[in-house]
Amino acid sequence: MEKQNVTAKPAQNTLAGTGVERARCWQVRDCGGKPAAKPLYAVDGWFFTQRLSGIQRYATEVLAELDKIAPPGALEVVIPEGAPQPVYENLKVVVYGKQNGLWEQRDFPRYLKKAGRRWLCMCNVIPLHAYGSAGIAVWHDVCYRARPDFYRDPRGRASAAWHRLQYRAMARQACGIVTVSEFSKSEIVKYYKVDPGRITVIGNAWQHMQRIQADPEVFAGKGKWPALHKGQYYFSMANLLKNKNFPWVLRAAKNAPREIFAIAGGGSLQSQAEELGLANLPNVVYLGYVTDGEAKTLMANCKAFLFPTLYEGFGIPPLEAVACGAPRVLVSDTPCMREIYGPCAGYIDLAVNHGDVNRITPPAAAPAELLAKYSWAESARRLAGLLF
Numbered sequence: 001m002e003k004q005n006v007t008a009k010p011a012q013n014t015l016a017g018t019g020v021e022r023a024r025c026w027q028v029r030d031c032g033g034k035p036a037a038k039p040l041y042a043v044d045g046w047f048f049t050q051r052l053s054g055i056q057r058y059a060t061e062v063l064a065e066l067d068k069i070a071p072p073g074a075l076e077v078v079i080p081e082g083a084p085q086p087v088y089e090n091l092k093v094v095v096y097g098k099q100n101g102l103w104e105q106r107d108f109p110r111y112l113k114k115a116g117r118r119w120l121c122m123c124n125v126i127p128l129h130a131y132g133s134a135g136i137a138v139w140h141d142v143c144y145r146a147r148p149d150f151y152r153d154p155r156g157r158a159s160a161a162w163h164r165l166q167y168r169a170m171a172r173q174a175c176g177i178v179t180v181s182e183f184s185k186s187e188i189v190k191y192y193k194v195d196p197g198r199i200t201v202i203g204n205a206w207q208h209m210q211r212i213q214a215d216p217e218v219f220a221g222k223g224k225w226p227a228l229h230k231g232q233y234y235f236s237m238a239n240l241l242k243n244k245n246f247p248w249v250l251r252a253a254k255n256a257p258r259e260i261f262a263i264a265g266g267g268s269l270q271s272q273a274e275e276l277g278l279a280n281l282p283n284v285v286y287l288g289y290v291t292d293g294e295a296k297t298l299m300a301n302c303k304a305f306l307f308p309t310l311y312e313g314f315g316i317p318p319l320e321a322v323a324c325g326a327p328r329v330l331v332s333d334t335p336c337m338r339e340i341y342g343p344c345a346g347y348i349d350l351a352v353n354h355g356d357v358n359r360i361t362p363p364a365a366a367p368a369e370l371l372a373k374y375s376w377a378e379s380a381r382r383l384a385g386l387l388f
Contacts, residue, residue, distance in 0.1 A: 041135065041387055042094070042117040044125070045079035046104050048086060054204075054316055055140050058180070059122035060086075061208055065380030067091045074388060075120075078111055105129070118175070120387070128169050136386060137174040138202075141313025142167060142187045143243060150242035150311075167192060176386055178202050183336035184313040202382045203340075204316045205374040206323035214300060214324075215293030224294070225262070227285050231327075233260040234357060235302035237295070237317055240267055245332070248308040248348075250278040251355025257283055259357065261306075262298060264290045300325035304357075307331045308348050315340060319374065322367040329367055330360050344370045 043063065047056045063077065067088040076092045079085060080099035094115075097107025109127040112119055119127060119135030126137050144151065144163040151160040170177060171192040177199045179185050185199045218224055227233075238246040246263075250273055253261040263269065264287040273279045290298065299305060305321035309332050318329035318341065331337040333347035343364035353359045 039074055039076050039092070040118055041120045042076040042078050042108075042112060042115065043091075044104060044108055044119060044121040044123070044127070045077045045083065045086075045093075046108070046125075047123045048079050049083045049099060050123075054314075055123045055138075057208065057316070058138070058140070058204055061205065061376040062122070062202075062380050062383060063088075063091065065376045066384060068377075069380065069384055071388065076115075076117065078108060080107065109133070124163065125166055126170055126173065128165075130173075134173060134175040136176040136178060137170040138178045138180075139167070139170050139174075139184070139188060140180055141184050141311070142191050143311050143313070145191050146187060147243065147311050174198075176200065178383065178386070180204055180314040181336055181339055183339050187313075200382065200386060202379045203374055204314045204319065205376040205379055206316075206319045206371060207376050209296065209320050209323040212292045212296050214296040215291060216297070218294055218297040219301065225285055225287065227260060228262055228298075229260075230301040231303055233262045233285070233302055234304055234306050235262045235298050235321075235326075236264070236306040236308075238263050238265040238269055240269070240272060243309055243311040245308045245310050245350075246272065247276055247278070248350070248355050249306055250276060250281065250284065252306070252357050253281050253284045253355075254278060255356050256358065259283060259303075260285065262287055262302070264288070264295065264298065296324045302326055304328040304330050304346070306357075307337075308350065309334070309337070310350070312336050318345065319370060322370050326367065328363060330357070333361070341370065344368075 047059050050056055067090050070090045072090045073092050076094050077086065078094045078096055080097050080103045081095055082099045085093055096111045097103055104125055105127055109130045112133045113131040118133055119130060121135060122138040124140055126135065144160040145167055148160060151157055171194050177188065177194065179188060179199055179201060180203050182201055185196065185201055188194050188199060189196055219230060236249050238244060238249065240246065246269065249261060249263060260283050262285045266289040270279065270286055299321040305318055305326045307315065307318045307329065309315055315331065315337060318331055321329055328346060329341065330346040330348060331341055333349045337345065344367045346363050347361040
């Protein structure tokens, strides 16, 4: 969705408690709890070179909020030469090493050794050989381990092998582990026998959606997509990852020919629809890639936002949809989705519902009640408690 803008700081949010956290006197401490004279942690900033998706969003937003409460210079963000450089008031940005595919496993560890820092890695990857340095890993999920059936092609198998290697390394090497939900914590414990006491749950949030301006042209005049009318379409954001369960939406469209289904996403969604024998459904509108402003407008004006995921560590898109004003979010009935969305979502029992929007357990509470539960500022405060 949103293109990454690292030269401007995120807009100030107005959540209750923000001022209190700014007033707190955070102090850098060594491993014995005594005040330290220099930063102990350096952030792996490789994600600034990557396309902004869920885990990069987490790192970007948490660091932006952490910058508001951290002691000046108490935390470093290390990036390679040529990477987009973030602007902070209190976090220190260090440029070190060349931008190449080996940076996280070669240059970043060299910096850690040179500067005497521990690592803070926020995107599921840690330096495998960090010269004796330990650190904190943000481990978002264990999908590659829990659902190997999602990764059958050569590229998928290679990616799964790399990430499972990382999972084992995080379980063994990290002095602290952060994950995004109690469900994800239970999965880490289940598959990697990590002591639950080593794992802290610090979730995602939604305030970044406040910075996006809705696109008024989506429904102006005949609109960009004339088949779409306010409040009369189901909206989903799809890709070809197996866990996103794109085929469910197509089957739902086939089974409800009088309903309109708007699907955002690029790549070869229509080609996959052909492979499934579900191409050319007259009530499906393929939107292609949409801008942030278009996505916000589409979320705000849909009949419901669909998220029939098979596996998530958190599952942020429905929360973003609620933040934009979606009247309903309909998600799969899994332990993770139940934890995150509680009574504020409708639930799809994928064991028996293979594509029917009329067989979904309706929400028992207003979706907007979710918003008070999640805050990037609170997530940053909790991470600061581990660092300072």
